[in-house]
Amino acid sequence: MEDILRPIYQERASQSNTLGVLMVEKRQKSGQTTDSFDVILLVIVKEAEQPLFIKHYSYDDKKASMHVIAEPLLQEWLLLGTNRKIFEWLHDAKIIFDRNEYVANLKTELREFPFYGRKLKMGLEFAKLIRRYVDGKALFESHLFLDAYNHVVHSLHHLARLAVIENGLHPELTVWHQVKQIEPEIFKLYEELVNSEEMLEKRLELLFLASEFLIHSRTNIGAGHLLEILNNKEYWSFSEIMSEKELTPYSVDMSVLIEYLIDKHLIEVVNVETKGQGVFHRCYRTHKKLS
Structure with missing residues (x-):
C-alpha cells in the first residue's frame, strides 16, 4: 500500500514548505x-x-484521502478541539517524512499535554458547558422539555470533556469510554438521563440538581484561565475582553460565562461614568477576594 502511494507523498516531501507526512491506515473491519x-x-x-x-x-x-494542512490551521484544531479526529490521526499515524523532527516533537507535546494548553482547553469547555447549561435550564423553565434535553446532553458532553482534560488527557471521539474510567459519577448521570424510564420532566429536574453540584465543584478550575487574564488589569470593558488575543477563542460563549461568574462572586461589575447622566459603561474585574 505504501509503495503504491509513494510517488504521491514523495512529491510533497521534496518541497521545502512540507514539515511532515503521516499515514493512517484503516483498522481491520x-x-x-x-x-x-x-x-x-x-x-x-x-x-x-x-x-x-x-x-x-x-x-x-x-x-485513499490526502489532507494537506497548513500549520496554523493544525495548531488551531489542536488548541480549540474543532477537529477532534486529528488527535486520533496524529496518535495512530505512521511517520513517513519528518523535517527536523517536527512531527516527532508534535506527538511528544500532545502526549505530555503542557499545563498551559490544558488550562485554556478547560476554559473553553467550561464556557461551552455553561452556555448549554444556562440555555437548557431556561428552556426547561419554559416547559420546552425536548429542547432542554438536547442542551443537557450537550452540557454533559462538555462536562465529560472537561473532566478528561482535567485529568491530563485529550478527549477522544470515544469520550464516554474515557469518562467511565476517569469520572464514573458523570458517566452515571449521562446513563440516567438517556436510559431512565422516568418522565422526561422528572429526569431533567433531577439532572439539573445533580449537575449543578458537579459544575460548581469545577468552577474555579474551569474559569481559572479567564480569571488569570482578567487579573492583569484593574477592570475591563467587554470589548477589551473580546479583543484580548488569549481570550478570543471563547467567542460567543464569553458573555454568558461572565454573567455566570458574576453570580458565583468570582467576577464583579465596575460601573464607569459616561457622558450621559445616569448611564455607565459596564466593566468587569476579578472579585477583590481573588486579587
Whole structure:
C-alpha cells in the first residue's frame, strides 16, 4: 500500500514548505477512524493559500484521502478541539517524512499535554458547558422539555470533556469510554438521563440538581484561565475582553460565562461614568477576594 502511494507523498516531501507526512491506515473491519477510506495521508505544510486541501485517490480496489494542512490551521484544531479526529490521526499515524523532527516533537507535546494548553482547553469547555447549561435550564423553565434535553446532553458532553482534560488527557471521539474510567459519577448521570424510564420532566429536574453540584465543584478550575487574564488589569470593558488575543477563542460563549461568574462572586461589575447622566459603561474585574 505504501509503495503504491509513494510517488504521491514523495512529491510533497521534496518541497521545502512540507514539515511532515503521516499515514493512517484503516483498522481491520472498521473505517470509522479513516472516514471509510483505506488510507489517510496527512501532509503538514508551513503555510498555504488554502489552509486545508483534500484530494481523493483510487488504487486497486481501495481508496485513499490526502489532507494537506497548513500549520496554523493544525495548531488551531489542536488548541480549540474543532477537529477532534486529528488527535486520533496524529496518535495512530505512521511517520513517513519528518523535517527536523517536527512531527516527532508534535506527538511528544500532545502526549505530555503542557499545563498551559490544558488550562485554556478547560476554559473553553467550561464556557461551552455553561452556555448549554444556562440555555437548557431556561428552556426547561419554559416547559420546552425536548429542547432542554438536547442542551443537557450537550452540557454533559462538555462536562465529560472537561473532566478528561482535567485529568491530563485529550478527549477522544470515544469520550464516554474515557469518562467511565476517569469520572464514573458523570458517566452515571449521562446513563440516567438517556436510559431512565422516568418522565422526561422528572429526569431533567433531577439532572439539573445533580449537575449543578458537579459544575460548581469545577468552577474555579474551569474559569481559572479567564480569571488569570482578567487579573492583569484593574477592570475591563467587554470589548477589551473580546479583543484580548488569549481570550478570543471563547467567542460567543464569553458573555454568558461572565454573567455566570458574576453570580458565583468570582467576577464583579465596575460601573464607569459616561457622558450621559445616569448611564455607565459596564466593566468587569476579578472579585477583590481573588486579587
